[in-house]
Amino acid sequence: MTNGPAVLVEGLGKTYPGGVRAVDGISFEVERGEFFGFLGPNGAGKTTTIKILATLLPKTEGRVEVAGLDVTRDPKAVRQAIGVALQEVGLDDLSKGRDFLELQGLLYGLSRAEARERAAELLELVGLSSVADRRVGSYSGGMRRRIDLAGALMHNPGVLFLDEPTTGLDPQSRIAVWEHLEELNARGVTIFLTTQHMDEADRLCRRLAIIDHGHLVAEGSPAALKAGVGGDIVHVAFNSDDSADDRVDAALAAVRDLPGIRQADFAERGLTATVSDGGAAAPAIMTAFQDANLSIANLSITRPSLDDVFLQHTGRQIRDSDADGDAEDRMWSQWMGVNRR
Amino acid sequence: MLILRESYFIYVRNLKTWLAQPWMIVAAVLSSAFMFLFFGEPLRGITALPGFPADDYQAFLAAMVIVMAVVFSGSDMAMVLLTDMMSGYVDKLLLSPVNRFSILLGTLLIGGTRAMAQVLAIILVASAIGVRFEGGVLGILGVIVATTLLGVAMGCVGLIVAMRTRSVQVTVNSWLLFMPLAFLTSAFMPRDLLTGWFQVAVGLNPIEYIMVAVRAVIIEGWVWDSILPGIWILLATTAVLVGAATYEYRRATN
CATH class of the missing domain: 3.40.50.300 (P-loop containing nucleotide triphosphate hydrolases)
Known part of the structure; x- marks a missing residue:
């Protein structure tokens, strides 16, 4: 070499x-x-x-x-x-x-x-x-x-x-x-x-x-x-059949306006927010959901993972991206003219 | 020569792959035996036609069975290559530092080997049903060498189909492409007894001249007037097709 x-x-x-x-x-x-x-x-x-x-x-x-x-x-x-x-x-x-x-x-x-x-x-x-x-x-x-x-x-x-x-x-x-x-x-x-x-x-x-x-x-x-994400991750799972629901948008807007929220996005029928202090932000986030008439199924506070790093940089969870993915594979097959998988 | 060493390794791998599929071999032999059975038997009476060159129709048919089997082996070679392309094995070979031409050579040589083995099997079947080879042992050897070369040439057509289309449905059906090559010939009836557009088309098909040469060796012996055109056309066809396959292969792997 x-x-x-x-x-x-x-x-x-x-x-x-x-x-x-x-x-x-x-x-x-x-x-x-x-x-x-x-x-x-x-x-x-x-x-x-x-x-x-x-x-x-x-x-x-x-x-x-x-x-x-x-x-x-x-x-x-x-x-x-x-x-x-x-x-x-x-x-x-x-x-x-x-x-x-x-x-x-x-x-x-x-x-x-x-x-x-x-x-x-x-x-x-x-x-x-x-x-x-x-x-x-x-x-x-x-x-x-x-x-x-x-x-x-x-x-x-x-x-x-x-x-x-x-x-x-x-x-x-x-x-x-x-x-x-x-x-x-x-x-x-x-x-x-x-x-x-x-x-x-x-x-x-x-x-x-x-x-x-x-x-x-x-x-x-x-x-x-992970350290670059900063703070804690609050994940809220809510009960709604449709994540395009108006109530969901209202809740997201409200959460984004809360103090101490660095980033908030929807992913997988839930909301993930990066906050400076998880414990302090959680009650306000719950209130925002109540105000939007969305019932919370589950709320968790964790330290950041690589999933959160991905979310922070792309605004999506990596698993969500799979759905719209395979573009590269499709293109490769097209170029090759065969279905490789 | 490094290329020969590499080609040999790839050839041995292809040979093992082929031998690992015994039904491919059984089917190839059976289909040829069926030709004698299903065409040779009912058409036996054709020899009574005035001007028919052979007394034994099975002997007349033997050239057609041999040449046709080899022509259609091109379609098998297309499938062999496509299978390796789709499984990604071709990529695996391309990832290794071997010369690109070694991969092609190892594949073409297996096309020749398969043709040779099949022709050998057909000659055994033909002998078993009483076909006499007027050209003798040398004639049989000549036929084997010539049809091995034809196997390489037809393998080239198969490889071009697989590389160009990269499609299973086209490749599986590529025998259609070989059908006119095999049947627009004097397969069942000498060219003098054919008529109209068919006779003209037969005259334009290079495979016809190869079939005539093979048949001459079987039913008449060393009649050079019938054999030589077949040899030249076989050599020219092989050269052109190997060239075309090499070009196509370069294009596909760069």
């Missing part, structure tokens, strides 16, 4: 044929050895960005260096330096787990003996030795992620790109994947991970960037980002 940061992105933009702007001038850096999270809802530009970094997709403009190498000028060297596991993509269902790994090794220039040895080692690491000679198509979701991860590690890459490595996994499998990733990072592998799960980013990443609609909206350590 040459000098420079693990990932350097300057003014990166991507416009798909047809004019959809998926990534709109983002810049960030990932240091060597870092565990970096790229956080955002579906369709925010995460997958496009990771595909550009991994040389799978050409960029429209900007400068991108991975492992000190320019992805456009020197794609082959970049490919040799990195390991990539995209969203449940690229598994060869008819191949046996062990054969899949050995072929990966051979394609990255390992000798047969090296590939055999490394495959056995990684099967052990990801806990798949007992099913190594079964076809990948027979693996469960968690096993598929783990064999894919092992495949990305065959050639000992210094930088690992993972696109939503735990999406769709049951809680136990998620934790197993997390533990493997933490172990790899502890051994010095730089990890660049995209996720739409705040808890995942919070647990794993030392630093993260939040992307929304192709723009970076925040960057920093999870602790610093």
Whole structure:
């Protein structure tokens, strides 16, 4: 590996044929050895960005260096330096787990003996030795992620790109994947991970960037980002069938006028407000709801989470964004002409 | 040569994928056996026509069964590639530092191998029902080599279809594209006995000349007047299609 940061992105933009702007001038850096999270809802530009970094997709403009190498000028060297596991993509269902790994090794220039040895080692690491000679198509979701991860590690890459490595996994499998990733990072592998799960980013990443609609909206350590929200979070769940109800708008307007309220937004049939002192603000918020004729189902006061960081920067909860999301996926399918999922 | 090493690895993977689907192989052999059974038997009497060049209709038909199987294998290759594109396996290969051309070569070679295996199976079936090969063992080898090459060429057409459309419905139905190539020929009846627009169309179909050459080797032996045009057309067609598939592949992976 040459000098420079693990990932350097300057003014990166991507416009798909047809004019959809998926990534709109983002810049960030990932240091060597870092565990970096790229956080955002579906369709925010995460997958496009990771595909550009991994040389799978050409960029429209900007400068991108991975492992000190320019992805456009020197794609082959970049490919040799990195390991990539995209969203449940690229598994060869008819191949046996062990054969899949050995072929990966051979394609990255390992000798047969090296590939055999490394495959056995990684099967052990990801806990798949007992099913190594079964076809990948027979693996469960968690096993598929783990064999894919092992495949990305065959050639000992210094930088690992993972696109939503735990999406769709049951809680136990998620934790197993997390533990493997933490172990790899502890051994010095730089990890660049995209996720739409705040808890995942919070647990794993030392630093993260939040992307929304192709723009970076925040960057920093999870602790610093949460501290940046400031104060407490008051969440009020109310009983109303329709969140577009006039009463809801009235309540929101009233809450926003209260003293000590920094931000208030609706999300998921409830209201989330950032306040300097939760205990002091709660009674006034309840009154505002009563005045608007809305009955409160539940009120909670918590310290900020990454969800609140996202809400603060985008005005939406990440889960809400899923509904209008998939724009990026749709566009990708359109470009490819196939439904990838 | 690094490209050869990489192509070989990808070829072996494709071979394993094919062998892991035994029904694909059974179906390929059965469909050819059915051709002899369902066309050869009822049309047996055609040999009595004045000017018909063979005494054994099954021997006449053997060339058609062989060439048609190989022509339609192009459609199978389209599906093979599309499956790998949709599962993302092609992306996985593109993410690795292998030469782009190795991936294409490993795929085209499997098209040739599948054609070769199928032709071998057809020759065994034909021998079993009593077809004699006038060209002898060398003739059989010649037919196998030629049809392997044709398998590569038809695989190119399949790959172009898959890469251009990236659509399951088009690719699954791409055998339609191969149908005129296979049937606008003297498959059932020598060209002299055909009439009208059909005879003209047959004369324009490159596959016809390849089929005539294969048939000559089977029913007449080494009749170079019938064989040579087939060889030139096969070589030219293969060269053009490999070129087109390479161009299309470059376009699709850049």
